[in-house]
Amino acid sequence: MVRPKSLPDTFLSRIMSNYCNSDVAYNCLPSLHVATSWVIAKNIYDNESKKYGIISLLLAVVISMSTVFVRQHYLLDIPAGIILALVSYALSKKLIKGKETIHIPISRGIIRITVILLLITIQVIKNEFTKIFCP
Secondary structure: OOOOOOOOOOHHHHHHHHHHHHOOOOOOOOOHHHHHHHHHHHHHHHHOOHHHHHHHHHHHHHHHHHHHHOOOOOOOHHHHHHHHHHHHHHHHHHHHOOOOOOOOOOOHHHHHHHHHHHHHHHHHHHHHHHHHHOO
């Protein structure tokens, strides 16, 4: 994927420049970042409270969008990663059905910190988009 040669001088642009200089400009189909985030979100949605599940699904959406935003994957890699996650999740449920599993509840503190970080991230991205596209 072609990345921009120059970016405006903003905080996120400097982070992106460092990131682009240290990583390859392409990855293969499907996105494993997308697949991992969606399989975790699906597990939380199915096994924890629906409130935590919805928060996890929103985080999976943000992670999925970010793989395209940072030009690490193409748009097609997102649905491919989601399909991989859902198929893997369904297969794993079939394989462990009837077997003893350990349930580890999610701490409310971790969820609160995650939500706060998500909100801060969304605000920073919004501010950076405004600087880039609305000078």
